[in-house]
Amino acid sequence: MNDSLAQSLTCIECGAAHPLTYRLECERCRGLLELRYDVSRLQKDGPALLTGSGLWRYAPVLPISDPAHRLTLGEGGTPLLDCPRLAAELGVRRLLLKFDGPNPTGTVKDRSSATAVAAALRFGYRATSVVSSGNAGSSIAAYSARAGLPSLIFAYERASAPKLLHMAATTANLIIYKGVYDDLITIWDRLVEERLFFDCGASRNAYKQEGKKTLAYEIAEQTGWAPPDVVVAPVAVGETFIATARGFREMHEAGWIARAPLMVAAQATRANAVARAFRDGTAITPLKIGYTVAEGLAAGDPGKKGAWVLRLLREGKGLVGDAEDDEILATQRRLARVEGIWAGPTGVATLAVLAGLLAQKRLDPGQTFCAIISETGLKTEAEPPSRTGVAFDYDTLRRLVTERLA
Numbered sequence: 277m278n279d280s281l282a283q284s285l286t287c288i289e290c291g292a293a294h295p296l297t298y299r300l301e302c303e304r305c306r307g308l309l310e311l312r313y314d315v316s317r318l319q320k321d322g323p324a325l326l327t328g329s330g331l332w333r334y335a336p337v338l339p340i341s342d343p344a345h346r347l348t349l350g351e352g353g354t355p356l357l358d359c360p361r362l363a364a365e366l367g368v369r370r371l372l373l374k375f376d377g378p379n380p381t382g383t384v385k386d387r388s389s390a391t392a393v394a395a396a397l398r399f400g401y402r403a404t405s406v407v408s409s410g411n412a413g414s415s416i417a418a419y420s421a422r423a424g425l426p427s428l429i430f431a432y433e434r435a436s437a438p439k440l441l442h443m444a445a446t447t448a449n450l451i452i453y454k455g456v457y458d459d460l461i462t463i464w465d466r467l468v469e470e471r472l473f474f475d476c477g478a479s480r481n482a483y484k485q486e487g488k489k490t491l492a493y494e495i496a497e498q499t500g501w502a503p504p505d506v507v508v509a510p511v512a513v514g515e516t517f518i519a520t521a522r523g524f525r526e527m528h529e530a531g532w533i534a535r536a537p538l539m540v541a542a543q544a545t546r547a548n549a550v551a552r553a554f555r556d557g558t559a560i561t562p563l564k565i566g567y568t569v570a571e572g573l574a575a576g577d578p579g580k581k582g583a584w585v586l587r588l589l590r591e592g593k594g595l596v597g598d599a600e601d602d603e604i605l606a607t608q609r610r611l612a613r614v615e616g617i618w619a620g621p622t623g624v625a626t627l628a629v630l631a632g633l634l635a636q637k638r639l640d641p642g643q644t645f646c647a648i649i650s651e652t653g654l655k656t657e658a659e660p661p662s663r664t665g666v667a668f669d670y671d672t673l674r675r676l677v678t679e680r681l682a
Contacts, residue, residue: 278327281317282339285309285482288584296339298399300468300480308580309482310522311339318530323501329353331390334490337526338391339483345397347423349380351390352490356498356646359615366634370644372504373627374495377619377652381442383572384488384516384650385415389476391487393419396474403428405473407464409457409512409571410435411622411651416476417446428473430460432574434567436657456565457512458577478513479579485515492523495646496533503533505643508540508626510650511550511596512575514585517541520648521588537646540639541585541596542629544570548598550582554589555596569601572622572651595638599628607631608653618653626650 284293289307302309318325318337325336331352332338340346354376363371379386393416396404405428406416413429420427428449431440443450453460461479468475475481496503503524509517517539524536543551546568553560562577578585589596599607604621607628612618626647633639668676 278332278335278343280339280341281314281325281336282311282341283314284312286312298395298483300475300482308480308584311482311486313337313526315526315529318526318532322530323497323532326497331387331487331490334493337489337493337523339486340391340394340398342398345394346390347394347397347419348390349386349418349422351379351386352494354378354494356495357615357617359617362611362614365610365614366631366641368634368641368643368645370504372495372499372644372646373615373617373649374491374646375617375619375649376491377617377623377649377654381411381415381418382652382655383411383415384491384648385411386419387487387490388478388484388515388519389415389419389487392416392474392476392481392484393423393425395481395483396420396425396476397423399474401425401474403473404476405464405467406430406476407453407457407461408432408435409574410439411572411655412476412478413450414439414442414446414655417443417450421446427476430464432457432571435571436655438655438657442655457575458562458565478515479581485519488516488519489523489526491516491648492520492527496524496527501533503537504646505537506540506639506645507537508542508630508645508647510573510622510626510648511541511543511578511582511585512547512573513578514541514550514581516648516650517585518581518588521592536592539588539592539594540630540633541589541594542626542647543596543598544568544573544604544625545598545600547574547576549576549578550585551596551598553582553586559583560586569621570604570625573625595633597629597633597638599625599632603628603632608656611649612653617649619649620651620653620656623649623651623653
């Protein structure tokens with residue numbers, strides 16, 4: 277059985293239910309919408325509903341009903357890596373990393389791009405668009421190309437070169453914008469209202485967000501339906517955090533898991549509007565931000581989704597932390613050397629935040645932790661090692677080897 281069990285788009289503010297059409301907000305109160313599913317079927321049939329592999333294994337809890345619209349580049353099914361050496365260094369009982377670097381464009385964004393572009397096909401759109409600091413642009417461009425749809429990709433001028441090269445390869449319409457994400461997204465959103473293209477942004481589209489919910493389902497399934505005590509998810513606008521938290525809630529309601537993990541939100545200190553509001557017990561105050569090495573977290577005004585993240589944190593007694601750029605880069609190097617995982621700065625921000633919270637004794641080290649590592653390091657723009665070569669004979673080569681292995 278691989279049919280979608282989606283039933284409605286339900287407002288998170290007033291609870292109004294809407295049919296499964298393309299809409300971005302509640303027609304009654306303009307609140308954000310989330311997809312709701314037939315929980316009774318999930319309870320009755322259990323994980324036996326899941327068939328196949330990859331992201332579309334979870335089609336019953338995704339909103340694309342027609343298999344013809346379920347395009348794929350092979351996303352999902354990424355590894356959940358047990359990291360005992362790094363766990364020992366952090367002083368925790370067990371550390372798992374959900375590494376989404378092996379996705380087709382090297383990022384967690386492929387999960388939401390799959391459902392976004394599938395929804396564009398479902399609703400008959402002829403073009404897609406997104407405003408991106410890097411990863412979303414290359415992902416939406418690739419999936420749109422796969423679907424045969426033109427894409428208009430607005431990319432951050434300081435995005436890393438590998439991301440820009442990927443976007444330029446997969447779309448004929450790459451537009452570089454000045455400033456940061458917050459400077460363009462508001463006026464781009466006005467064009468969304470005109471239905472000139474399908475909204476592949478992170479601000480409002482429930483169909484796009486839903487693909488990232490599969491993170492929670494994979495983590496649960498990969499742990500034998502006994503998920504970790506704590507899951508750390510990145511937050512820029514908040515899509516990955518919200519989708520993951522919703523996935524765990526959905527499985528708990530359906531009786532697939534005994535409890536939902538404690539959710540921890542991770543931000544870059546240079547773009548930490550949610551962390552500030554949580555610590556101060558206030559609503560979010562938008563920040564004017566500059567550059568952060570965690571490019572995918574560079575949003576100073578997370579809007580309504582940021583408020584949704586805050587609500588989930590407060591209702592679930594979660595935690596939020598942020599990390600400075602130098603801490604993020606140090607974590608990137610540490611993860612590569614200790615566990616052999618080469619992830620980008622955006623991807624390792626969750627691990628940097630987890631280390632900080634543990635050092636502050638805000639988490640119980642006796643628990644099992646899972647950090648979502650959202651991108652590969654192969655899209656990172658960094659200073660390469662020296663290319664100066666050395667000429668060897670047997671003696672000099674042997675001397676170097678014995679010195680290095682001493």
